[in-house]
Amino acid sequence: MDVRAHIQAHRDEFVATLSQWLAIPSISADPARHGDVRRSAEWLAEHLRKTGFPTVEIWETPGLPAVFAEWPAADPDAPAVVVYGHHDVQPVDPLDAWDTDPFTPTVRGDQLIGRGASDDKGQILFHTLGLRANLAVSGADAPPVTIKLLVEGEEESGSPHFADLLTRHRDRLACDVVVISDTTMWGADTPSMCVGMRGLTDCQIDVYGPRTDLHSGSFGGAAPNPARALAALLAGLHDADGRVAIPGFYDEVVEASPAERASIAALPFDEAAWLANAASDAAVGEAGYSILERVWLRPTAEINGMWSGYTGEGGKTIVPRSAHAKLSFRLVPDQEPALIQERVRRYVHDHLPPGVRAEVRFHGPGVRPCASDLDSAAVRAAREAMGRAFGTEVHYTREGGSGPEADLADILGAPLVFVAVGLNSDRIHAPNEKVEIPLLLKGAETVAYLWDSYATALRG
Amino acid sequence: MDVRAHIQAHRDEFVATLSQWLAIPSISADPARHGDVRRSAEWLAEHLRKTGFPTVEIWETPGLPAVFAEWPAADPDAPAVVVYGHHDVQPVDPLDAWDTDPFTPTVRGDQLIGRGASDDKGQILFHTLGLRANLAVSGADAPPVTIKLLVEGEEESGSPHFADLLTRHRDRLACDVVVISDTTMWGADTPSMCVGMRGLTDCQIDVYGPRTDLHSGSFGGAAPNPARALAALLAGLHDADGRVAIPGFYDEVVEASPAERASIAALPFDEAAWLANAASDAAVGEAGYSILERVWLRPTAEINGMWSGYTGEGGKTIVPRSAHAKLSFRLVPDQEPALIQERVRRYVHDHLPPGVRAEVRFHGPGVRPCASDLDSAAVRAAREAMGRAFGTEVHYTREGGSGPEADLADILGAPLVFVAVGLNSDRIHAPNEKVEIPLLLKGAETVAYLWDSYATALRG
Numbered sequence: 001m002d003v004r005a006h007i008q009a010h011r012d013e014f015v016a017t018l019s020q021w022l023a024i025p026s027i028s029a030d031p032a033r034h035g036d037v038r039r040s041a042e043w044l045a046e047h048l049r050k051t052g053f054p055t056v057e058i059w060e061t062p063g064l065p066a067v068f069a070e071w072p073a074a075d076p077d078a079p080a081v082v083v084y085g086h087h088d089v090q091p092v093d094p095l096d097a098w099d100t101d102p103f104t105p106t107v108r109g110d111q112l113i114g115r116g117a118s119d120d121k122g123q124i125l126f127h128t129l130g131l132r133a134n135l136a137v138s139g140a141d142a143p144p145v146t147i148k149l150l151v152e153g154e155e156e157s158g159s160p161h162f163a164d165l166l167t168r169h170r171d172r173l174a175c176d177v178v179v180i181s182d183t184t185m186w187g188a189d190t191p192s193m194c195v196g197m198r199g200l201t202d203c204q205i206d207v208y209g210p211r212t213d214l215h216s217g218s219f220g221g222a223a224p225n226p227a228r229a230l231a232a233l234l235a236g237l238h239d240a241d242g243r244v245a246i247p248g249f250y251d252e253v254v255e256a257s258p259a260e261r262a263s264i265a266a267l268p269f270d271e272a273a274w275l276a277n278a279a280s281d282a283a284v285g286e287a288g289y290s291i292l293e294r295v296w297l298r299p300t301a302e303i304n305g306m307w308s309g310y311t312g313e314g315g316k317t318i319v320p321r322s323a324h325a326k327l328s329f330r331l332v333p334d335q336e337p338a339l340i341q342e343r344v345r346r347y348v349h350d351h352l353p354p355g356v357r358a359e360v361r362f363h364g365p366g367v368r369p370c371a372s373d374l375d376s377a378a379v380r381a382a383r384e385a386m387g388r389a390f391g392t393e394v395h396y397t398r399e400g401g402s403g404p405e406a407d408l409a410d411i412l413g414a415p416l417v418f419v420a421v422g423l424n425s426d427r428i429h430a431p432n433e434k435v436e437i438p439l440l441l442k443g444a445e446t447v448a449y450l451w452d453s454y455a456t457a458l459r460g
Numbered sequence: 461m462d463v464r465a466h467i468q469a470h471r472d473e474f475v476a477t478l479s480q481w482l483a484i485p486s487i488s489a490d491p492a493r494h495g496d497v498r499r500s501a502e503w504l505a506e507h508l509r510k511t512g513f514p515t516v517e518i519w520e521t522p523g524l525p526a527v528f529a530e531w532p533a534a535d536p537d538a539p540a541v542v543v544y545g546h547h548d549v550q551p552v553d554p555l556d557a558w559d560t561d562p563f564t565p566t567v568r569g570d571q572l573i574g575r576g577a578s579d580d581k582g583q584i585l586f587h588t589l590g591l592r593a594n595l596a597v598s599g600a601d602a603p604p605v606t607i608k609l610l611v612e613g614e615e616e617s618g619s620p621h622f623a624d625l626l627t628r629h630r631d632r633l634a635c636d637v638v639v640i641s642d643t644t645m646w647g648a649d650t651p652s653m654c655v656g657m658r659g660l661t662d663c664q665i666d667v668y669g670p671r672t673d674l675h676s677g678s679f680g681g682a683a684p685n686p687a688r689a690l691a692a693l694l695a696g697l698h699d700a701d702g703r704v705a706i707p708g709f710y711d712e713v714v715e716a717s718p719a720e721r722a723s724i725a726a727l728p729f730d731e732a733a734w735l736a737n738a739a740s741d742a743a744v745g746e747a748g749y750s751i752l753e754r755v756w757l758r759p760t761a762e763i764n765g766m767w768s769g770y771t772g773e774g775g776k777t778i779v780p781r782s783a784h785a786k787l788s789f790r791l792v793p794d795q796e797p798a799l800i801q802e803r804v805r806r807y808v809h810d811h812l813p814p815g816v817r818a819e820v821r822f823h824g825p826g827v828r829p830c831a832s833d834l835d836s837a838a839v840r841a842a843r844e845a846m847g848r849a850f851g852t853e854v855h856y857t858r859e860g861g862s863g864p865e866a867d868l869a870d871i872l873g874a875p876l877v878f879v880a881v882g883l884n885s886d887r888i889h890a891p892n893e894k895v896e897i898p899l900l901l902k903g904a905e906t907v908a909y910l911w912d913s914y915a916t917a918l919r920g
């Protein structure tokens with residue numbers, strides 16, 4: 001029996017098992033559901049024991065628990081893989097927008113509907129099916145690589161304790177590669193591999209002028225207006241080509257390779273559909289890059305909010321005493337949040353007109369960007385395994401967003417590889433979340449092949 | 461007996477009479493005080509009858525009443541003067557910041573303390589003293605010019621019915637000049653005449669981008685950001701020289717005469733005191749003009765408020781769906797609010813990047829600027845009369861603010877002359893409002909001389 005046949009033979013069992021797990025409402029953002037998050041961790045631990053993992057542990061945090069499981073390869077020199085996912089799910093409001101109960105998993109044709117089906121329980125569970133398929137075909141009683149599964153319980157709440165957890169267990173999580181299964185592919189017929197995520201740092205800028213609001217009749221024309229100073233700062237963030245104009249902003253940016261750009265250009269991109277999705281009348285951005293490249297490959301400076309002076313009904317003729325903005329910067333390799341923060345501060349302080357002063361406060365250290373090395377054995381093997389499962393070429397994509405994944409690479413000191421089979425149409429974080437069952441099976445097939453490849457490809 | 465001796469002889473009686481009036485809390489902004497505003501009108505009407513005005517009327521409005529009094533000259537061909545002031549006063553909060561009860565007028569040396577002492581009851585009442593002095597010296601039983609006193613009851617509430625009142629009574633208010641007694645002089649030892657006020661028009665700009673807030677990770681870099689578009693619009697309002705960069709903005713601006721600029725330059729201006737008053741660390745503004753010129757002679761574009769997107773604690777990484785600003789424009793002769801509104805609209809619509817749209821909503825038709833003709837007989841005579849009363853040269857000043865005065869000039873078709881003796885230190889609109897009694901007496905003396913001058917200077 002081959003991998004694909006084994007997986008097909010276990011399809012119904014797989015769907016039934018996943019449905020059991022999906023029935024547990026493990027909403028980490030809802031304190032009333034924290035008992036369910038714990039129940040979800042225990043369910044998963046039990047399932048991993050049944051799968052055959054000799055070591056299964058619940059890892060406590062000051063918040064909600066993660067699950068750790070380890071199945072060592074027979075060969076002590078075999079490479080080790082950390083697989084990352086999360087067992088908590090998003091809230092389900094608005095409940096009345098769901099066609100079925102979010103925690104009564106429902107099969108409709110090839111789809112399994114329920115909260116967490118795609119994000120992320122389905123994508124964790126394909127790993128246990130894939131591992132069993134690998135073992136069934138090899139006949140071995142241990143995987144060809146050491147598998148360390150780490151399944152977080154607070155991802156949908158911002159992973160507040162995740163970096164600490166990684167640091168605390170760094171030794172036990174030692175590995176040659178981290179496989180992330182929590183993203184999406186371009187489409188069901190267009191399998192793709194995410195090869196990077198943008199980083200993030202965000203701040204508040206407070207600009208102060210007169211020590212009190214002034215009457216614009218008595219003082220207007222000669223008193224410094226902090227809203228005007230802030231508008232100039234914000235307008236100066238970009239040049240006419242849509243590039244970020246903060247000196248040094250691009251200094252550490254590594255341009256994406258021609259191969260990656262070609263792969264992105266080959267995606268069947270539909271601009272009209274993108275605009276509909278963005279609820280926008282036009283796409284904008286940095287000259288010289290496509291829409292996808294702007295969102296995936298390029299760093300940004302974005303105004304998230306601003307306020308100053310009078311904002312009520314009608315008018316109030318004041319020179320306001322202060323003006324404020326929230327900015328966020330999406331970063332790409334190898335931009336360092338700390339360096340960008342320093343340059344933003346300098347930009348602000350170098351562009352203040354007389355009579356105003358400013359404070360720039362960043363919210364925490366920021367999130368570093370991450371990207372896979374497309375020429376690495378880890379990425380090439382994953383792309384091949386996925387291509388074998390899907391029977392077609394695998395494109396490269398990236399994520400424009402930022403997540404705890406960068407912490408995995410930084411703290412564990414291992415490269416990231418994204419192996420995931422969600423779709424953008426899965427309605428994650430929204431009512432009627434679903435997953436395509438055939439894609440979960442392809443995910444299982446991919447990792448069944450991948451562990452064999454890694455056993456040789458990643459060997460020191 | 462001469463004018464000055466007559467006035468000095470009646471000083472105590474004048475202070476006692478004014479104190480009676482100041483005891484009436486005629487706060488037009490406080491509905492609970494509207495009975496007092498009416499009582500104030502009735503008190504004034506009675507006082508004007510006692511002064512000798514043959515015609516005294518309460519003029520009703522849909523809001524609070526004005527007082528009209530007319531004393532015709534004996535000569536039917538004599539010029540007619542409208543004297544404008546207001547009998548309503550500002551609220552008194554914060555009450556505990558007052559050293560004395562605001563409606564228990566208190567004499568301290570040369571000062572009379574109480575709400576309305578300077579703004580504007582004291583400045584109306586000097587007219588009755590001045591008129592009696594004129595008559596006492598001439599021995600006539602009618603003034604040398606026809607005096608039409610118009611004392612509004614809603615000035616501190618924005619004069620919502622004043623233009624209507626003027627239009628309704630336009631015939632009875634026919635005149636050769638309008639004398640406004642509701643402003644300030646440069647200083648007790650530096651008498652000055654206001655010769656202009658800036659106009660005003662203000663608007664809200666609403667800029668719309670995506671039809672919903674977007675996730676800045678998924679869309680940032682390619683989705684249009686309306687806050688960025690607004691910042692660019694606002695930053696573009698001024699050029700590097702501090703001039704308003706809206707095309708056509710200065711087209712109708714009449715430069716102040718060299719004589720007026722020289723008079724302003726001769727004022728004993730103390731920049732450190734101005735900065736302290738403006739609670740500011742630096743003065744800014746249009747290149748080529750002094751601080752006073754920027755506030756008095758030059759038009760402005762001011763950001764009064766703005767808001768967009770997320771303004772709470774911490775960060776929220778969105779591309780906001782909309783961004784908003786409140787702007788006001790101070791105008792100088794001969795800028796027309798309607799033309800400026802049109803040019804602001806065009807500026808906004810000509811500077812929108814792709815993917816955003818904007819709405820510009822002006823709050824009403826705006827207020828036209830006004831200025832006196834310094835070479836007119838009306839201004840020259842007033843300056844001479846004031847100079848005679850004060851025994852020193854009278855400077856020109858302007859007001860940077862905007863008021864109903866422009867309506868008087870427009871609707872009555874007569875030039876404005878400002879004759880007033882308030883001081884910037886009078887704490888009008890603030891706790892512990894006071895007036896300098898000797899200056900009120902100088903005001904009385906000024907108009908006693910002025911009516912004689914006008915009898916010949918303004919004669920057809």
Ligand SMILES: [Zn+2]
Pocket residue numbers: 086119120155182
């Ligand atoms: Zn997820």
Ligand SMILES: [Zn+2]
Pocket residue numbers: 546579580615642
């Ligand atoms: Zn006033």
